[in-house]
Amino acid sequence: xxxxxxxxxxxxxxxxxxxxxxxxxxxxxxxxxxxxxxxxxxxxxxxxxxxxxxxxxxxxxxxxxxxxxxxxxxxxxxxxxxxxxxxxxxxxxxxxxxxxxxxxxxxxxxxxxxxxxxxxxxxxxxxxxxxxxxxxxxxxxxxxxxxxxxxxxxxxxxxxxxxxxxxxxxxxxxxxxxxxxxxxxxxxxxxxxxxxxxxxxxxxxxxxxxxxxxxxxxxxxxxxxxxxxxxxxxxxxxxxxxxxxxxxxxxxxxxxxxxxxxxxxxxxxxxxxxxxxxxxxxxxxxxxxxxxxxxxxxxxxxxxxxxxxxxxxxxxxxxxxxxxxxxxxxxxxxxxxxxxxxxxxxxxxxxxxxxxxxxxxxxxxxxxxxxxxxxxxxxxxxxxxxxxxxxxxxxxxxxxxxxxxxxxxxxxxxxxxxxxxxxxxxxxxxxxxxxxxxxxxxxxxxxxxxxxxxxxxxxxxxxxxxxxxxxxxxxxxxxxxxxxxxxxxxxxxxxxxxxxxxxxxxxxxxxxxxxxxxxxxxxxxxxxxxxxxx
Amino acid sequence: xxxxxxxxxxxxxxxxxxxxxxxxxxxxxxxxxxxxxxxxxxxxxxxxxxxxxxxxxxxxxxxxxxxxxxxxxxxxxxxxxxxxxxxxxxxxxxxxxxxxxxxxxxxxxxxxxxxxxxxxxxxxxxxxxxxxxxxxxxxxxxxxxxxxxxxxxxxxxxxxxxxxxxxxxxxxxxxxxxxxxxxxxxxxxxxxxxxxxxxxxxxxxxxxxxxxxxxxxxxxxxxxxxxxxxxxxxxxxxxxxxxxxxxxxxxxxxxxxxxxxxxxxxxxxxxxxxxxxxxxxxxxxxxxxxxxxxxxxxxxxxxxxxxxxxxxxxxxxx
Numbered sequence: 001x002x003x004x005x006x007x008x009x010x011x012x013x014x015x016x017x018x019x020x021x022x023x024x025x026x027x028x029x030x031x032x033x034x035x036x037x038x039x040x041x042x043x044x045x046x047x048x049x050x051x052x053x054x055x056x057x058x059x060x061x062x063x064x065x066x067x068x069x070x071x072x073x074x075x076x077x078x079x080x081x082x083x084x085x086x087x088x089x090x091x092x093x094x095x096x097x098x099x100x101x102x103x104x105x106x107x108x109x110x111x112x113x114x115x116x117x118x119x120x121x122x123x124x125x126x127x128x129x130x131x132x133x134x135x136x137x138x139x140x141x142x143x144x145x146x147x148x149x150x151x152x153x154x155x156x157x158x159x160x161x162x163x164x165x166x167x168x169x170x171x172x173x174x175x176x177x178x179x180x181x182x183x184x185x186x187x188x189x190x191x192x193x194x195x196x197x198x199x200x201x202x203x204x205x206x207x208x209x210x211x212x213x214x215x216x217x218x219x220x221x222x223x224x225x226x227x228x229x230x231x232x233x234x235x236x237x238x239x240x241x242x243x244x245x246x247x248x249x250x251x252x253x254x255x256x257x258x259x260x261x262x263x264x265x266x267x268x269x270x271x272x273x274x275x276x277x278x279x280x281x282x283x284x285x286x287x288x289x290x291x292x293x294x295x296x297x298x299x300x301x302x303x304x305x306x307x308x309x310x311x312x313x314x315x316x317x318x319x320x321x322x323x324x325x326x327x328x329x330x331x332x333x334x335x336x337x338x339x340x341x342x343x344x345x346x347x348x349x350x351x352x353x354x355x356x357x358x359x360x361x362x363x364x365x366x367x368x369x370x371x372x373x374x375x376x377x378x379x380x381x382x383x384x385x386x387x388x389x390x391x392x393x394x395x396x397x398x399x400x401x402x403x404x405x406x407x408x409x410x411x412x413x414x415x416x417x418x419x420x421x422x423x424x425x426x427x428x429x430x431x432x433x434x435x436x437x438x439x440x441x442x443x444x445x446x447x448x449x450x451x452x453x454x455x456x457x458x459x460x461x462x463x464x465x466x467x468x469x470x471x472x473x474x475x476x477x478x479x480x481x482x483x484x485x486x487x488x489x490x491x492x493x494x495x496x497x498x499x500x501x502x503x504x505x506x507x508x509x510x511x512x513x514x515x516x517x518x519x520x521x522x523x524x525x526x527x528x529x530x531x532x533x534x
Numbered sequence: 535x536x537x538x539x540x541x542x543x544x545x546x547x548x549x550x551x552x553x554x555x556x557x558x559x560x561x562x563x564x565x566x567x568x569x570x571x572x573x574x575x576x577x578x579x580x581x582x583x584x585x586x587x588x589x590x591x592x593x594x595x596x597x598x599x600x601x602x603x604x605x606x607x608x609x610x611x612x613x614x615x616x617x618x619x620x621x622x623x624x625x626x627x628x629x630x631x632x633x634x635x636x637x638x639x640x641x642x643x644x645x646x647x648x649x650x651x652x653x654x655x656x657x658x659x660x661x662x663x664x665x666x667x668x669x670x671x672x673x674x675x676x677x678x679x680x681x682x683x684x685x686x687x688x689x690x691x692x693x694x695x696x697x698x699x700x701x702x703x704x705x706x707x708x709x710x711x712x713x714x715x716x717x718x719x720x721x722x723x724x725x726x727x728x729x730x731x732x733x734x735x736x737x738x739x740x741x742x743x744x745x746x747x748x749x750x751x752x753x754x755x756x757x758x759x760x761x762x763x764x765x766x767x768x769x770x771x772x773x774x775x776x777x778x779x780x781x782x783x784x785x786x787x788x789x790x791x792x793x794x795x796x797x798x799x800x801x802x803x804x805x806x807x808x809x810x811x812x813x814x815x816x817x818x819x820x821x822x823x824x825x826x827x828x829x830x831x832x833x834x835x836x837x838x839x840x841x842x843x844x845x846x847x848x849x850x851x852x
Contacts, residue, residue, distance in 0.1 A: 058800075062810070064576070064620075072577060145588065146576070201622060219621050219628060220810060221802035245704070247800040248810075251687070252703055256800065259695055259702040410813050413570035420574070420583055 049238045049513055053529035058253035058265040059244040062220045065203040067195070068188035069141045069149045074432035077185065077521045078266065079244055082225055084188035084208035087115065087134070088179045092517035094344065095291070095435050096475070097179045101129065101189055101209065107473060110174035111157075117165040121232045123191035124213035131161040136192040138169070149186040151450065152439060155470075174471040176478065180436030211237035211525045220246055238513065238528035251275075254506060257283060263511050263529070266522045268504040269385060270329040276506045283506050290503040290520030291343065291433035293335050294327075294389065296426050296496040297444075299418070301454020304376070305425050309368040311493035314426075315354040316361035317400040318393065324499050327389050331504070335497035337486040338440050343518070344475050345437040347483035353490045361400040373401035379418045379427035382408040389428055393498070419453045430501065433519060438469050441485050445494055462488035543836075550832055555607070557828045558821050562603050565817045571595075572619040572815045593619055606821060615822035620814055625822035629804060633826065635705040636803035638715055639795065640788045642723035647730030647784060652777070654731065655738025660765065662743055670735060677732030682791055686725040686798035693721060703800035722799045726791055730784040734777070741776035745769050774845050782838040786831045 063079050064072040071080060089100035102115040121129035138159045141149035155175035160168040169178065181187065191207035194200065206214045209232070212225035223244040227237045245262060247253040254272050256262040258279045268276070276285045296314070298305045305311055320334035336353045339346035365374065376397070380390035387408065394404040407424060409417065417423045429451065434440050443449050445466075447457040458466065465485035472478035489495070503520035510530040517523065573589040590596050594605070609616055615625040658670040694702040700721045708715035745751065746769055754764050793805035804823050811819035 072575075146585075148577075204621070204623075218631065218802070219618075219623055220807060221632075245800065246802070247703065248806075249797050249800065252798060252800045255690060255695065256703040259698075261701055261703055410570050412572075412575035412814065416571055416574035416586065420586065 049235075049526075049528040050530055051238055051528070052240050053238075054241045054243055055239050055264065055511070055524060055527055055529060056262045057242060057244045057524065058247045058256050058262040059223075060246075060248060060250055060253060060265075060267050062246045062248075063223070066206040066214065066217065066223075067203045068185040068190065069144055070146045070203055071185055072148050074521075075267070078524070079223055080185065080188060080206075081210070081521070081523045082212040082242055082525055083206050083210045083214055084190065085121075085210050086184070087182040087187040087189065090180065090183045090435050090517070090519070092515045092523075095180070095518050096344075097183060097435075100183065100187070102182075105179055107174075107176065108168070110471060111171045113169045113171070113178055114162065115167050115169070117167070118232060119165055121209050122230055123189075123194070123209050124207045124228055125191050125194055127191045127193040127207075129189065129209055130164050131167045133189060133192050134167045135159045135161050136196075137189050138186075140195065141186055151443070151448070152181050152184060152186045152434075154442075154448070173467070175438075176470055176473050177436040177438035180434075181439055183435045184439070212239075212242055215241075222246060236526055238526070239524075242524055257506050257508065260508065264505070264507040264514075264522075264524070264527075266503070266505045267520075268506060270331040270502070270504065272506075273331065273504050274329070279506075282509050284509055284511070286505045286507075286514075286516055287331055287502045288516040289333060289340060289342070289518065290501060291340055291440075291518055292431060292501045292503075292520045293338070293340070293433065294323075294332075294428055294430055294498045294501065295335070295338070295444075296393065296428050296498060297418070297451045297453065298493075298495055299422060299425055299453045300494065301422065301456050302425075304368075304370070304374055306454075307368050308493055309364045310370070310374070311496075312354075313361040313364040313368070313400065314397065314402070315490075315493050315496050316357045316364065317402065318354075318396055318496055318498060319356040320498055321356070322396070323389075323392055326392050327385075328499060328502070331502045332499040333502075335499050337490060337497055338444060338495075339437055339482065339486060340500045343437075345469075345479055345482035347486055350483075350486055350490060353487075354493075358400050365401060370401070373403060376402055376404045376426055377407065377424040378404035379407050379409075379414055379424040381411050381414055386428070386430075393428060419450055422453050422455075428498070432521070435519060437482055438466060441466050441469070441482075441489070445489060451495075458494075459488065459492050462492065462494075542839075546832075546836055546839075553832065554825060554828055558607070558610070558825055559603065561821050561824050562599075562606070562817060565812065565815055565820055566599060568812060568815055570813075570815045572817075575814050576620060595619075602817075606818060610822075610825065615825065616818040618811070618819045619816045620811075620819075625818050628807065628819070629823050629826050632802055632804050632807050634708055635719075635801050636789070636792050636796070636805060637830075638705070638708050638719045639722045639726060639792055639801070639803070640785065642716065642719050643726035643730060643788050644781070644785050646723055646727035647734055648781065650727070651731040651734030652738060654735040655742065656765070656770070658735065658739040659742035659746065662739075667739075671739070674732035674736045677728040678736075680728060681794070682725055682729070683794040683798050685728060686722065686795055689721050689725055690798070705799075705801045705803070722792075722795045722801060725798070726788050726795050729791065730788060733784050734780055737780045738773060738777055741773040742769055745772045771845065775842065778838050778841050778845070782834055785834055789827055789830065 059078065061073065061075040063076045066080065066083065068080055068084055086100045087102045089098045090096060091098055101118050101121060103118050105113060105115040108114045117131060117134065123129060141147050141153055142156060155171045155173060157170045157172045162168050171178065189209055194207040195202045204217055211228055211231045213228045215226050216224040224241065226241045227239060231237060247256060250268055250272055253265045254268060254276060257265045273285060273287060276283060298311055300306050300311065324330055324332045324334055333340060336350050341348065341351055378390065378394060380386050390406060394406065397404055414427060418427045434443065444451040445458045445462060446452060447455060462485055465481050465488055468481035469478050469485060472481055503516055505516065505522060507514065510532055511527060512530055513526045513528050573586045573593060573595060576589050577586045594602060606616055617624055654670050658667045661667050690702050694700045701718055705718050706714040751764060751768065754768060792803055793809055796803045796805040804827065808820055808823045
């Protein structure tokens with residue numbers, strides 16, 4: 001019953017082990033019912049939060065937009081979370097759904113989700129939050145010409161206002177992933193008064209119900225948020241405000257924290273953890289498991305990767321442990337499927353499904369008619385660490401006779417050429433994961449999935465397993481379906497999962513109230529600053 | 535005299551227009567070679583082909599290239615540098631917001647380069663072929679060779695993280711907090727200055743040696759003029775033309791070199807603005823920023839030309 005220790009002296013490794021042990025317990029199914037109490041939201045209970053102070057965060061990306069439904073990058077969340085509340089929230093350590101702006105929800109029928117809303121919530125502009133506001137938000141997400149939420153909300157058919165504080169979401173088919181989908185950008189509620197204003201650039205003047213309201217965004221420089229005094233949860237915010245400074249160079253971002261010019265930096269690379277570890281007691285270094293991973297996306301809509309044997313050969317040829325050592329200093333976790341070990345939906349028996357076996361890889365290639373080797377068009381982002389990862393994978397593939405021809409470009413360029421236009425055969429992406437595993441399976445393997453460049457419909461066994469996972473309501477009901485989906489994806493070798501990325505964050509020792517989450521996207525809403533000594 | 539000066543200025547202005555047009559046209563053409571599509575960047579993770587096409591259309595990216603450039607040029611001629619494709623913000627406002635930090639660093643770096651470089655050059659020239667000369671020349675070669683971003687990190691780890699004398703990141707607006715701005719700009723400017731110091735010291739050394747070996751200096755020595763007068767009154771004055779040219783070039787180079795320095799020190803100036811915009815093919819931003827920088831370079835060259843005419847009467851006649 002040890003809550004995640006938030007004491008300044010807590011060492012990241014200790015934290016990691018405790019978390020892993022807890023997750024194992026959970027996986028064993030022994031403590032599921034104890035969970036909500038065990039992971040009491042105030043993890044730093046025992047220490048009183050201090051009011052006041054401005055938290056300075058070093059953010060590695062300038063956001064694409066601060067409107068949740070036009071936001072186009074998984075790195076925008078860290079800023080959006082403070083401005084917007086989501087309809088559903090999640091437990092940081094387990095990603096279990098918990099009440100957010102919706103206090104309770106229930107599937108009235110398999111295709112009708114009824115949500116009861118929190119009363120007494122107002123948007124930063126004074127607009128009242130109610131069922132009409134939820135309907136306006138979801139309708140906008142489904143129809144806005146630039147909406148990026150359409151993929152996540154693909155199952156949603158219509159939204160009914162049932163009462164002043166009750167809405168019903170009708171879906172085209174059963175979709176029990178919906179509550180956790182609404183814990184993501186699609187469930188972030190923006191003020192209808194504000195986004196309906198003609199000529200208003202809502203991307204850059206966001207209004208939500210979150211603990212912090214937006215004050216300023218100097219593009220590429222900083223985003224400033226101020227505490228929202230009328231926030232519905234009277235316990236927070238503790239801080240007077242948050243300043244996100246856009247520092248795209250992670251080394252510089254880390255230096256700003258070590259020098260005390262910023263309080264928090266996230267999304268660091270393992271190499272930077274080594275630097276931070278030497279920085280002394282003024283900073284706390286955290287490394288925790290996340291659902292984000294490096295995976296090789298295949299275009300199996302065309303030769304040579306339309307042959308399952310070639311895809312399996314690649315899975316056998318990749319030495320995941322060596323990759324983890326070389327690219328991530330051993331801080332990551334070797335991956336087999338989209339879901340990490342110890343995660344509730346994951347089937348632990350699949351952890352060695354594709355062992356490193358070069359002979360088997362060569363045999364499979366020979367069987368597929370490539371005994372003299374084969375050439376693969378391999379794509380990669382052009383930044384230094386992406387190229388390093390590409391080099392490791394290409395060398396591993398070369399050893400079994402797969403020659404890779406490398407093409408590099410900016411993230412957006414690679415995305416458009418590989419995923420949209422269908423160029424190339426394989427690309428390694430750093431995928432940030434989603435709160436609900438079904439979201440992930442559809443994103444990666446669905447016919448319209450963004451990471452399915454061939455737009456090949458999933459094989460029947462996989463499709464059925466995903467559908468079953470969207471029908472089960474409780475985790476116990478859904479877990480076997482996810483296990484089947486994992487196994488099907490592995491048997492068809494639809495991708496090559498390589499390693500889960502650790503969430504590495506460094507903050508000043510006087511930052512309290514922080515709890516890393518399994519999603520790897522830090523939330524700053526409950527943070528506080530202890531007065532500095534001296 | 536006044537008339538002559540005005541004509542000189544007018545002639546400069548006439549020259550200015552084709553230079554800007556050529557510069558922006560070159561940039562526009564180069565950006566077309568950069569792979570990528572701003573519409574895809576805007577469309578984000580769930581982009582579909584139709585989605586991207588719709589965005590391309592709304593941004594006018596589906597028009598012929600000459601038309602895109604023509605529209606931009608027409609608006610720029612009227613003082614409107616268009617809006618960023620990605621953020622939708624007016625480019626002029628963004629450039630003006632970011633320019634002061636870049637200019638602060640560049641100007642401070644130039645001052646450091648002159649203050650350190652000139653004495654080094656004089657020292658090396660007057661003691662040509664001694665150990666001291668070789669030391670200065672050696673340091674200068676090193677200054678040219680050492681990459682800015684690396685030196686920046688070394689300076690930060692010593693003077694900011696080690697001694698804590700300077701901040702590691704960021705900038706202050708010079709209009710609000712003069713000393714704070716200089717304090718923040720000190721390390722980036724020192725980083726940027728190394729190349730300039732080396733360039734100035736080397737060029738001044740060689741041109742001063744040339745002057746000091748000329749026949750009229752020999753005559754001056756024969757006349758019995760003291761060494762310091764020969765050096766300061768005749769030597770430096772004649773080497774000053776080279777020095778001015780070098781200073782002009784160094785400053786123009788520094789404006790461009792801020793790119794790496796700004797990244798290391800997390801300064802949101804025009805350098806980082808151009809890099810981000812170029813990566814995302816946000817051509818109005820790149821062109822707008824380049825437009826303003828070209829303007830600054832031209833003004834700088836104009837100032838240098840004016841100094842020429844002050845220092846050397848022959849320029850005025852010409």
